[in-house]
Amino acid sequence: MVPFSKGRSTILASALTALLFLVLAACTSPQSTFEPRSNEAESVLTIYIVVIAAASFVGAVVTITMIIALIRFRARPGHKARQIHGNSKLEIAWTIAPIFVLMTIAFPTIFWIVGTTREPAPDAIEIKATGHQWWFEFEYPGLGPNGTSLYTANELRVPVGREIAITLESDDVIHSFWVPQLVGKTDMIPTRTNKLQLFTPNEIGEFWGQCAEFCGSAHALMRFRVHVDSLGDFGRWVRSMNSAPAEPSPGSAEARGQRVFQLTGACGRCHSITGTASQGRIGPDLTLFGDRSTVGSGILDNTDENLRAWIRDVRSMKPITDDGGVAFMPTFKDTLSDAQVADVAAYLKSLILQ
Amino acid sequence: MAANIGILERPLAPTGIWSWLTTIDHKRIGILYAVTASFFFLLGGIEALLMRAQLAQADSTIVGAETFNALFTMHGTTMVFMVIMPAGAAAFNYVIPLMIGARDVAFPRLNAFSYWLYLFGALLMNFSFFMNAFPDVGWFGYAPLTSNEYTLSSSTNYWVLGLLVMGTGTLAAGFNFVVTILNLRAPGMTLLRMPVFVWMTLITAFLIIFAFPVFTIALVALMFDRFFDFNFFRAGSDPVIWQHLFWVFGHPEVYILILPAMGIVSDVLPTFARKPLFGYTTVVAAGAVIAFMGFGVWAHHMFTVGMGPWATGAFALTTMAIAVPTGVKVFNWMATLWGGSLEFKTPMLFAIGFIMMFLIGGLSGLMHSAVPVDAQHQDSYFVVAHFHYTLFGGSMYGLLAGLYYWFPKVTGKMMDERLGKVHFWVMSIGFNLTFISQFIVGATGMPRRIYTYTEAQGWETLNLMASFGAVILGISFLVLLVNLIRSVRNGEEAGANPWNAATLEWAISSPPHHYNFGVVPTVHSLYPLWDEEANAIAPPEEPAHEEPVMPSPSYWPLVLAFAITMAAGGLIIWEGHNIAGLTVMSSMGLLGLRAIYGWSFEPAIVEEGVPAHH
Numbered sequence: 001m002v003p004f005s006k007g008r009s010t011i012l013a014s015a016l017t018a019l020l021f022l023v024l025a026a027c028t029s030p031q032s033t034f035e036p037r038s039n040e041a042e043s044v045l046t047i048y049i050v051v052i053a054a055a056s057f058v059g060a061v062v063t064i065t066m067i068i069a070l071i072r073f074r075a076r077p078g079h080k081a082r083q084i085h086g087n088s089k090l091e092i093a094w095t096i097a098p099i100f101v102l103m104t105i106a107f108p109t110i111f112w113i114v115g116t117t118r119e120p121a122p123d124a125i126e127i128k129a130t131g132h133q134w135w136f137e138f139e140y141p142g143l144g145p146n147g148t149s150l151y152t153a154n155e156l157r158v159p160v161g162r163e164i165a166i167t168l169e170s171d172d173v174i175h176s177f178w179v180p181q182l183v184g185k186t187d188m189i190p191t192r193t194n195k196l197q198l199f200t201p202n203e204i205g206e207f208w209g210q211c212a213e214f215c216g217s218a219h220a221l222m223r224f225r226v227h228v229d230s231l232g233d234f235g236r237w238v239r240s241m242n243s244a245p246a247e248p249s250p251g252s253a254e255a256r257g258q259r260v261f262q263l264t265g266a267c268g269r270c271h272s273i274t275g276t277a278s279q280g281r282i283g284p285d286l287t288l289f290g291d292r293s294t295v296g297s298g299i300l301d302n303t304d305e306n307l308r309a310w311i312r313d314v315r316s317m318k319p320i321t322d323d324g325g326v327a328f329m330p331t332f333k334d335t336l337s338d339a340q341v342a343d344v345a346a347y348l349k350s351l352i353l354q
Numbered sequence: 355m356a357a358n359i360g361i362l363e364r365p366l367a368p369t370g371i372w373s374w375l376t377t378i379d380h381k382r383i384g385i386l387y388a389v390t391a392s393f394f395f396l397l398g399g400i401e402a403l404l405m406r407a408q409l410a411q412a413d414s415t416i417v418g419a420e421t422f423n424a425l426f427t428m429h430g431t432t433m434v435f436m437v438i439m440p441a442g443a444a445a446f447n448y449v450i451p452l453m454i455g456a457r458d459v460a461f462p463r464l465n466a467f468s469y470w471l472y473l474f475g476a477l478l479m480n481f482s483f484f485m486n487a488f489p490d491v492g493w494f495g496y497a498p499l500t501s502n503e504y505t506l507s508s509s510t511n512y513w514v515l516g517l518l519v520m521g522t523g524t525l526a527a528g529f530n531f532v533v534t535i536l537n538l539r540a541p542g543m544t545l546l547r548m549p550v551f552v553w554m555t556l557i558t559a560f561l562i563i564f565a566f567p568v569f570t571i572a573l574v575a576l577m578f579d580r581f582f583d584f585n586f587f588r589a590g591s592d593p594v595i596w597q598h599l600f601w602v603f604g605h606p607e608v609y610i611l612i613l614p615a616m617g618i619v620s621d622v623l624p625t626f627a628r629k630p631l632f633g634y635t636t637v638v639a640a641g642a643v644i645a646f647m648g649f650g651v652w653a654h655h656m657f658t659v660g661m662g663p664w665a666t667g668a669f670a671l672t673t674m675a676i677a678v679p680t681g682v683k684v685f686n687w688m689a690t691l692w693g694g695s696l697e698f699k700t701p702m703l704f705a706i707g708f709i710m711m712f713l714i715g716g717l718s719g720l721m722h723s724a725v726p727v728d729a730q731h732q733d734s735y736f737v738v739a740h741f742h743y744t745l746f747g748g749s750m751y752g753l754l755a756g757l758y759y760w761f762p763k764v765t766g767k768m769m770d771e772r773l774g775k776v777h778f779w780v781m782s783i784g785f786n787l788t789f790i791s792q793f794i795v796g797a798t799g800m801p802r803r804i805y806t807y808t809e810a811q812g813w814e815t816l817n818l819m820a821s822f823g824a825v826i827l828g829i830s831f832l833v834l835l836v837n838l839i840r841s842v843r844n845g846e847e848a849g850a851n852p853w854n855a856a857t858l859e860w861a862i863s864s865p866p867h868h869y870n871f872g873v874v875p876t877v878h879s880l881y882p883l884w885d886e887e888a889n890a891i892a893p894p895e896e897p898a899h900e901e902p903v904m905p906s907p908s909y910w911p912l913v914l915a916f917a918i919t920m921a922a923g924g925l926i927i928w929e930g931h932n933i934a935g936l937t938v939m940s941s942m943g944l945l946g947l948r949a950i951y952g953w954s955f956e957p958a959i960v961e962e963g964v965p966a967h968h
Contacts, residue, residue, distance in 0.1 A: 031812075047724055073693060085630050185730075214492045
């Protein structure tokens with residue numbers, strides 16, 4: 001039986017290559033590792049390409065040799081197998097040759113690892129990220145009111161062109177912080193502080209991240225965003241985050257919502273809004289919530305409808321298991337009316353940059 | 355028939371269900387392992403297909419989060435511990451004694467014991483499904499997610515105890531095969547005249563002996579955390595210690611999974627290339643070097659944990675280094691094909707497929723050893739694709755090569771060649787479609803272990819392709835099933851050596867007599883059946899002048915395995931306070947002691963009425 005004729009194998013190879021390009025073209029993602037938007041992600045991609053090239057080279061050599069062997073040495077009448085047992089020279093040669101290929105991977109790797117030990121630039125933005133089941137807390141030491149910390153959650157804001165130095169911790173189980181277009185991941189482990197690889201974003205935009213270490217039932221829905229702003233916009237955001245929000249006009253939905261938030265629903269016990277009576281630190285900080293792209297740790301667009309659904313019944317939006325007694329947001333569908341929920345949503349949506 | 359020390363009469367009939375329950379014949383135990391592994395393969399396959407059904411579309415609701423998390427946990431645990439390892443054990447059990455000219459393994463009852471522990475441990479873990487406690491913490495169960503704080507249900511308890519029960523059997527088998535291979539070889543079979551499969555089994559057995567105890571310790575420590583409020587891995591301690599303990603076991607474990615398949619391929623290729631394995635000594639040495647170095651690479655599973663530059667760098671280099679002996683094996687297999695006279699029978703197709711698929715798996719693994727790239731690969735589908743290429747494309751293809759190769763020896767019938775080829779090609783198309791899609795979707799940032807994703811993340815097309823491939827893959831196994839059933843019933847008669855192969859198992863009848871070799875052969879070379887002048891083996895159908903006396907069957911291995919498993923179940927029920935659990939544990943403990951006593955004092959051979967054939 002002839003497995004491949006030369007003609008058939010060429011056609012097959014071309015078809016597969018075409019399919020590959022078609023697929024690659026069709027498949028892009030806001031989380032693609034092949035679309036770097038920071039200096040770090042770019043240099044990692046360079047190493048990635050070197051590594052793909054090295055692997056492909058070896059793969060091609062073996063594959064082509066295999067195809068030739070299968071065709072040339074197929075059993076045919078009168079064809080006898082050469083009874084060879086081995087060849088020491090060849091053994092030495094193909095033990096040593098791969099070492100050279102490995103060098104092309106080893107050197108960039110070691111240089112990169114050495115690079116991870118450097119200290120952040122003096123003007124780096126320092127952030128402490130803490131993983132929780134199932135949301136991300138971000139703290140900017142020293143950028144808060146009176147030199148305290150500035151807190152936010154699930155949507156990180158950083159200035160373009162500045163080095164970002166993020167340390168990683170966890171409040172419960174192991175999580176992992178991964179925003180592929182900006183930087184490779186590092187785990188968030190309880191009882192220790194890890195340092196994420198330093199990176200400098202080089203494009204303004206919104207980049208998608210996701211927890212990358214299985215952390216329980218809602219792991220798939222623990223996502224986050226990184227907003228890369230101009231330095232000016234970043235500064236405006238910090239100032240706004242540290243200011244009290246404008247008082248809602250009396251009698252408005254926002255005013256009613258603020259009352260429900262602070263009194264009826266006691267939301268302030270878990271959630272903070274800077275400059276208001278709500279100072280809880282159990283759940284995500286909601287200062288300037290109206291400017292966020294998403295609700296519920298990066299999983300839904302921040303629309304009125306989604307926000308109301310979230311407040312009303314978090315457990316229908318995220319698979320929270322109470323296995324282990326995770327302190328997660330309660331549902332409010334039985335304690336707050338639809339009108340009250342709508343008011344709270346309106347209040348939160350009113351918390352925008354001034 | 356004499357009833358010996360046992361309360362029940364010792365069943366000695368050669369046929370019927372009791373003969374299977376009390377068998378200590380390595381050939382029957384091999385068949386038991388193979389059939390049981392096939393059943394769990396079906397289970398693990400269904401778990402996979404359910405996941406792929408859920409992931410085929412964005413925001414799908416076919417399967418919910420909790421169920422999906424249990425599915426990926428059990429798919430991994432099942433395939434590793436209840437399918438690939440036992441399928442390897444099936445091959446060791448059936449073939450190793452035959453290849454070394456022995457009549458059985460060194461400890462036949464211990465051998466049966468290993469099998470029953472596998473079956474019962476696997477059933478214990480899967481029983482959790484009916485208790486609504488299906489393990490859902492991932493197949494490597496990272497702390498502190500597995501602690502009581504975060505996983506209240508007994509799902510993790512079933513996982514831990516099922517693994518401890520199965521692991522005991524595996525460890526026993528490790529010792530059994532080391533002793534067998536070192537002591538029971540036919541005269542003239544020096545170590546360097548053993549078939550490569552025997553060498554790889556020996557090395558694998560050593561890996562088991564050194565790696566499994568580490569896993570056992572980790573699991574026992576986790577058990578103490580969960581049952582008795584200890585603090586090995588919880589907050590206040592260091593959860594990363596679990597990862598170290600797990601992967602010190604876990605990495606050698608993957609070599610335990612691949613070396614037997616490499617051994618099978620190393621014996622199949624020469625048979626169908628009609629020439630000796632190129633570089634036998636080097637291939638054997640490379641296997642030993644890989645096993646040894648395999649203990650020095652474990653933390654490459656932990657590059658993103660923040661171990662610091664020295665540890666990370668050291669493990670990156672050792673991981674790259676292990677590519678060298680692995681590559682040496684691949685080159686030697688290629689050189690075996692080169693210059694041969696290649697017959698593309700089904701076992702050969704799978705052996706060649708093994709080389710190509712394992713190549714992709716191994717090279718993608720090499721890519722992860724570049725630490726910066728691993729920061730983008732780790733915990734994504736890129737890794738999932740990598741290990742499916744090595745475990746399925748590698749181990750499974752190798753084991754299938756073994757299945758098609760040795761089926762004639764086990765049953766005396768040939769399998770259908772055309773169906774074999776259909777299986778190979780359909781499976782290869784499905785397999786590659788599924789996992790190439792996963793390489794790409796991983797490179798575009800899709801993390802693993804997520805039960806859903808949104809359309810905006812851009813992964814739907816690739817996931818749909820992967821799911822489609824999985825269906826094709828599943829269908830290919832139906833072809834195998836049909837082939838197996840038809841061949842067992844109506845296969846062409848095989849004879850002793852249908853492949854004209856070189857090793858000792860082909861010198862005896864198909865299927866072998868229960869005593870294997872009437873006259874133990876003397877071996878003068880690596881390829882006893884190919885070296886005419888050195889051939890001192892009696893023709894296959896020779897009747898023994900006096901049929902060799904074989905050890906009698908025994909039920910104590912089954913009883914002891916049962917007692918151990920039920921005691922483990924009792925422990926799960928006990929949960930520190932439950933009287934029912936305590937009762938079960940105590941009574942099963944007593945039963946176990948009774949079994950050990952019975953096992954120790956029963957005679958190996960029952961004097962009167964030993965049956966002549968099976």
